Amino acid sequence: MADDTPLLRLDKLSTWFRTDRGPVKAVDGVDLEVRAGESVGVVGESGSGKSVTMLSVMRLVPSPPAQHQGRVLWKGEDVFGWNARRVRKFRGRECAMIFQDPMTSLNPYLKIGLQLTESIELHLGLGHHAARGRAAEMLGRVGIAMPEQRLDDYPHQFSGGMRQRVMIAMALSCDPQLLIADEPTTALDVTIQAQILELIDAQRKAAGTGLVLITHSLGVVAGMCDRTVVMYAGRVVEEGRTEDVFASPRMPYTIGLLKSVPRLDVRETRLVPVPGTPPDPQRLPSGCPFRVRCPWAEDRCAAERPELREVQAPGAARHRIACHVDVTTTPPRHDPASFGKVNP
Amino acid sequence: MSTQTEARRKSADMSNVVLSVRDLKKWYPIRKGLFSRVVAQVKAVDGVSFDIHAGETLGFVGESGCGKTTVGRTILRLLDPVTAGSAHFQGTNLFDIQGEELRAMRRKMQIIFQDPYSSLNPRMTVEAIVGEGLTVHGLVSSGKERRERVQELLKKVGLDPVRHISRYPHEFSGGQRQRIGVARAIALEPDLIVCDEAVSALDVSIQAQIINLLQGLQEEMGMSYLFIAHGLNVVEHISHRVAVMYLGRIAETAPSEKLYSGPAHPYTQALLSAIPDTDPDAPMNPEVLEGEVPNPINPPPGCRFHPRCRFAQDRCRSNDIPIPVYEIAPGHSVACILGEQVAGAVKIGEQTGA
Numbered sequence: 001m002a003d004d005t006p007l008l009r010l011d012k013l014s015t016w017f018r019t020d021r022g023p024v025k026a027v028d029g030v031d032l033e034v035r036a037g038e039s040v041g042v043v044g045e046s047g048s049g050k051s052v053t054m055l056s057v058m059r060l061v062p063s064p065p066a067q068h069q070g071r072v073l074w075k076g077e078d079v080f081g082w083n084a085r086r087v088r089k090f091r092g093r094e095c096a097m098i099f100q101d102p103m104t105s106l107n108p109y110l111k112i113g114l115q116l117t118e119s120i121e122l123h124l125g126l127g128h129h130a131a132r133g134r135a136a137e138m139l140g141r142v143g144i145a146m147p148e149q150r151l152d153d154y155p156h157q158f159s160g161g162m163r164q165r166v167m168i169a170m171a172l173s174c175d176p177q178l179l180i181a182d183e184p185t186t187a188l189d190v191t192i193q194a195q196i197l198e199l200i201d202a203q204r205k206a207a208g209t210g211l212v213l214i215t216h217s218l219g220v221v222a223g224m225c226d227r228t229v230v231m232y233a234g235r236v237v238e239e240g241r242t243e244d245v246f247a248s249p250r251m252p253y254t255i256g257l258l259k260s261v262p263r264l265d266v267r268e269t270r271l272v273p274v275p276g277t278p279p280d281p282q283r284l285p286s287g288c289p290f291r292v293r294c295p296w297a298e299d300r301c302a303a304e305r306p307e308l309r310e311v312q313a314p315g316a317a318r319h320r321i322a323c324h325v326d327v328t329t330t331p332p333r334h335d336p337a338s339f340g341k342v343n344p
Numbered sequence: 345m346s347t348q349t350e351a352r353r354k355s356a357d358m359s360n361v362v363l364s365v366r367d368l369k370k371w372y373p374i375r376k377g378l379f380s381r382v383v384a385q386v387k388a389v390d391g392v393s394f395d396i397h398a399g400e401t402l403g404f405v406g407e408s409g410c411g412k413t414t415v416g417r418t419i420l421r422l423l424d425p426v427t428a429g430s431a432h433f434q435g436t437n438l439f440d441i442q443g444e445e446l447r448a449m450r451r452k453m454q455i456i457f458q459d460p461y462s463s464l465n466p467r468m469t470v471e472a473i474v475g476e477g478l479t480v481h482g483l484v485s486s487g488k489e490r491r492e493r494v495q496e497l498l499k500k501v502g503l504d505p506v507r508h509i510s511r512y513p514h515e516f517s518g519g520q521r522q523r524i525g526v527a528r529a530i531a532l533e534p535d536l537i538v539c540d541e542a543v544s545a546l547d548v549s550i551q552a553q554i555i556n557l558l559q560g561l562q563e564e565m566g567m568s569y570l571f572i573a574h575g576l577n578v579v580e581h582i583s584h585r586v587a588v589m590y591l592g593r594i595a596e597t598a599p600s601e602k603l604y605s606g607p608a609h610p611y612t613q614a615l616l617s618a619i620p621d622t623d624p625d626a627p628m629n630p631e632v633l634e635g636e637v638p639n640p641i642n643p644p645p646g647c648r649f650h651p652r653c654r655f656a657q658d659r660c661r662s663n664d665i666p667i668p669v670y671e672i673a674p675g676h677s678v679a680c681i682l683g684e685q686v687a688g689a690v691k692i693g694e695q696t697g698a
Contacts, residue, residue, distance in 0.1 A: 049472045082380065159636055189407035191633040194618035198632055216547065219620030243624045260552035261622055262581030268560065271581070273552030277517045300687035 005076050006033040007178055007210050008057065008091060008095075012070035012233075015049075015056045024281045030306060039044035039204070039211040041221030041242065043257075044231035048280055050214045053231070054180050058097055059087050092238065093123040097173035100183035102163035106123040106155040107223075113151030115241035116170055120154065123174040138169040142199055147157040172203055178210040185220065197224060218261055222246055230254045233279055233289035236308060240319035250311050250328070252294045288323070295332035296325045354685050358379060360398040362535055362568050363419070368392045368429035370411075370418050372484060390416040390592035391695055392429075396536065399562065401569040403583030403600065405576050407637055410589040412572045416538040419570070421446060434535070450661055451481050455528040458541035460521035464513040471509045471633040474498070474527045481532060497527040501557060501582055521548035523557065530561060538570045538571070550650065578618055580604060588612045590641055591648040593695060598676040608686065610653045647680070655682060666694035 015027040028050045034040050047331045048054045055061045057072050059079060072079040074090065082090065091097075099105045107115060111285060120126055132151065134327035139147035142165040155163060164184060171179055186203040187192035187282050201224060204211050207270060213224055221228050221242065228245040230238040230253065249255045256274035276293040279285060291301040313319035348694065351669045370389040373382040391409040396402045404412040417423045419431050421438060421688045429440045429587065433449065441449060463620035464473055474497055475490045478484075484490040496506035510605050513521055520544065543551045559582060562569060573579050576621040580587055580600045587597045596609040607613045614633040638644055645663040650656040658679060670683030673693045683689050 045549060092651040113547060125368055189637070190576070190637065191407065191614060193620075194632045195634075197620075217620060218548070220624045223620045224621050246622060246624050257548060258622060260548045262552075262555070262577045263622065264577050264580055264616065264619065265621075267601055268581070270556055271552040272526045274549035275553075277519055277550065278547070 003166065003213075006035050006073075007075060008032075008034040008212075009073040009076075010053070010070070013053065014069040014145040015052055015061055016067045018067070019282075020205065021282060023067075025284075026057060026281065030231075030236050031066060031241075032229060032232075033214075034066055034210050034212055035208055035209045036177065038227065039225045040214060040276070041225035041228045042214045042231060042267065042286060043216065043218060043221050043228065045216060045257075045278055047233075047281065048231040048312050049234035051182055051233050054097070054182060054214055058095065059093060060097075063192075069153075090145075092119045092176070092339050094176055094182065094193065096174070096176045098164075098167050098171050098179065098181040098184045100186050102160065102167050102187070103155065104164060105167060108155050111152050111154055112158070112166055114164070114296075116151070116173060117197070119170065120173050132233060134173065135169075138173045141172075141203065142166070142169045143195075144169075161195065164188060164192075164196050168196070168200060168203065173208070174205070175207060176209060178212065179204060180212045180214070182214045183216070184213075186188060186215070186217070193220075195219050200224075211332060214241065218257060225302065230257070235289065235322060236320075237322045238320070239308070240313055243316045244313045244317060246338055248328075250319065250326075251323045252296050252325070252327060253290045255327065256293075295334045296323075296327060296330060298333065300324050357398040358400070360396050361661065362400075362434060363570075364416075364432040365395070366393045366432075367428050368415065368418060368425040368431065370414050370423060371427045371501075386642060387592050387643065389418065390643075392589075393595055393693075394587055394594065394597065396568045396570060398535075399566045399568060400585070401562065401571050401583045403579035404589060405574060405579045405586060406589035409591075409637060409640060411592040411640075412574075412589050413517050413540055414571055414573070416455070416540050416678060417587075419453055419536060420450075424456075451477070451506045451532045452535045453538070454532065454534040454536075454645050455538040455540060456522075456525050456529045456542040458544055459682055460518050460525055460545065461663050463525060464521060466513050467514055468525055469510050470494070470498070470503075473513070473524060477528065480649065493531070494527075500530070501527045502553075503527070517550075519546055519553060522554050523545060523549075526554070526557060526561070529561040530565065530567075533565065534567055536568045536570065538572065540572045541574070542571075544573055544575065548584055550679055551578070558582065564685045566591070576615060586592065588615065593638060593648060594679065595649065596676075596678045596680075598678075602673065602676050606684060608672055608674075608676070609649075609680050610682070611649045614652075633664045640662040657681065663696075666696045669693040669695060 010030050010032040013027055013030045014025060017024045025268040030053055042222050051059060056068060102238050102252045113132060113135055117131040120131040136151055139150060144150055144165055160165060171281045185196050188196060215221060219328045227243050228242045229236055234255050238245060238254045248283060249258060259272040261276060263269060274293055279289055287303055287304055288306050291297040301324055306324045308322045311319050311321055357488055368389055369498050371385040374384045376383045392415055403607055404415060406412045406570045418426055426439050457571045471491060471494050478490055478493055483612045494509060498505045498508055499694050503523050525566040543554050546554060571579060571583055580603060583600045585597060586600050586603050590611050607616055633652055644651050645661060647660040647667045649661040668681060668691050669679045670675055671677045672683055672686040672689045679691060679695050
């Protein structure tokens with residue numbers, strides 16, 4: 001494999017769901033790349049399509065009822081062309097996923113040890129005894145005390161943070177090349193969140209695993225990821241190095257998101273929220289889906305859908321936005337406060 | 345500090361105490377066996393004291409299970425009976441009153457819940473939800489008057505008074521539903537609103553809208569907020585003062601700008617450093633707290649934070665020596681032995697062991 005082939009590449013990936021009220025496009029032409037050892041943060045609000053994008057990658061959105069368009073390339077191979085056997089090898093062995101809620105992703109009837117060794121035996125071809133050893137080693141690595149004894153415990157005997165540690169141990173047990181973490185800390189308290197993020201980061205760096213971190217928390221991405229992808233209404237609207245996206249965001253939605261978060265080190269009197277509400281995916285506005293909430297919107301934004309385009313970033317790093325306007329030279333046309341009115 | 349901030353600070357009248365809570369305790373018994381013998385107590389809230397002034401926002405932060413929600417609900421008499429303590433609201437002890445007197449008092453205290461989906465009755469229209477309190481307390485004499493009052497309230501919270509009034513909760517988005525919850529809470533022009541994780545379930549862009557709405561309403565109507573949330577950045581932003589809770593007790597109370605610039609309790613320091621900053625250059629987790637919050641059924645003796653504390657000494661670990669509470673600056677108090685090292689610290693109380 002040549003060095004410049006990314007581990008994972010999404011090429012205009014779209015995912016529709018059929019509903020009684022007509023098709024809903026949850027993911028709409030997403031382009032994304034993840035290279036070996038790289039960490040990419042995918043941020044967006046609920047319904048922006050960030051989870052469905054990654055579930056599509058894992059072939060966890062069955063088709064039908066969903067329909068896919070575009071390609072998902074794993075080291076250049078088209079994931080949608082694979083048979084069930086190849087997909088099984090991909091899931092768990094090559095690419096592992098951690099979900100938000102550790103209670104519902106562990107089977108409450110089975111001991112932790114059985115759940116851990118299942119994939120180890122399958123993927124690494126180890127015997128039962130060796131697999132148990134490997135499982136205990138993984139539990140120890142994620143900071144669970146007395147790992148051999150804890151293999152015989154059930155999920156309810158672990159706290160929320162500990163269950164998420166078990167999930168991480170399970171995901172990393174077969175040395176995957178890519179780890180997809182979908183809101184891994186959203187259900188956890190902040191001090192536990194800090195522990196889990198540090199653990200993911202350390203384990204990933206030690207093994208050289210790539211990471212896709214899906215989250216709605218801008219702070220988590222800022223601390224963890226090399227690159228940041230911002231999604232809105234199923235599309236990628238901004239993408240670049242994390243420091244560029246946070247220090248000089250170029251897409252009005254990203255600017256709005258960053259201004260919406262109260263900062264501890266700055267005493268702001270009033271936040272500047274993004275006006276309005278996220279659009280109904282069945283009734284997306286024409287052109288740019290963000291234009292109805294955008295202070296910079298102009299006539300062109302309604303007429304023409306903005307495609308991702310390159311913009312100038314420091315050090316010639318790649319920075320792309322889906323926006324017609326150059327916010328660095330154009331002042332906003334509308335006062336954000338003036339669109340305080342909400343329309344259902 | 346901007347002039348707007350100063351105006352906001354002034355809007356809180358620090359000489360006028362609206363609510364004064366002393367040594368509040370709420371324990372839940374655990375019963376077992378044939379005769380439902382009490383075998384243990386969950387000490388959800390275990391000796392909490394604070395004051396809220398007119399027009400002030402007092403924030404309560406802490407991790408899940410620290411008792412912050414129980415504090416809010418106990419004061420509103422939504423969790424009876426209280427185990428011990430007093431809560432004087434405009435001079436009346438809320439735990440002494442019953443029946444008609446309590447109902448009259450409830451007009452002055454309202455609550456906004458976390459979940460805008462389950463806290464609105466799906467079978468009632470917006471008019472019925474927002475106007476229910478007006479009817480119950482006899483504040484409107486006719487249906488027409490009620491409709492007009494509700495329309496005014498909807499306008500205040502940024503909803504459409506004509507189109508939205510006869511709709512049902514399911515027709516609204518999460519942010520709009522929370523606006524309905526706010527309209528219901530302000531309908532009776534209360535003096536105190538308990539905001540129980542009122543913005544926690546919302547997306548960040550919507551969260552900022554609701555925070556601004558709550559701040560604007562406070563400036564306009566002058567009520568006090570007891571703002572309960574686990575997101576320290578949100579609490580710090582909206583509150584004049586913040587109380588940090590840990591395992592049923594207040595660890596530190598401070599003016600919100602002080603909390604960030606000079607946290608005195610080791611737990612507050614750890615909590616602050618655990619919050620991911622949106623600045624990518626900021627160091628990530630310089631101080632990760634180890635372990636988890638202990639079980640409130642069997643809290644650690646002495647200072648409840650000592651098993652996770654970097655500074656813990658022998659005297660922190662014993663029930664024999666009470667934990668001193670120091671005032672280290674005006675309005676800034678800390679329940680920790682480290683408080684005595686701060687110049688000018690005055691001991692104002694103590695927390696006894698479990």
